[in-house]
Amino acid sequence: MSLDGKSFSLLASGIVRPVGAGLDSQGNVYIADECGNALWRITPTGKTARIGGFGMPDDVVPDGYGNLLVIDLEPSIHALLRLNLAMGRRETLASQGYIEPQGIVVDAHGNIYVTDDYANIIMKYTPA
Secondary structure (H helix, E strand, O other): OOOOOOOOOOOOOOOOEEEEEEEEOOEEEEEEEEEEEEEEEEOOOEEEEEOOOOOOEEEEEOOOOOEEEEEEOOOOEEEEEEEOOOOOEEEEEEOOOOEEEEEEEEOOOEEEEEEEOOOOOOOOOOOO
């Protein structure tokens, strides 16, 4: 939607349950599709691509280093994950201490912040 609230552009449709989104430096939008078990990439030109293999991704944010950070709420996963887009490699960064992780953000120094709305906590992870 425009800042004046008078116009908007549809970026994508058919995503089962889009719940979290992040934007990278190239203008790609990444969407967490919680009930579709996937992430979606929407390019600046409007092309969409499904990135599957997730349980219940709830939030996604690019980390600025070619990775996506993903909160996956699937009970068997329930973790903060990192997906290297170039290699397709996934790793679990943190899987303990959460009850219901929801939000994720990365600051200019690479610190990762994860909120847990059920445990009423905010976790900070500092890069090595």
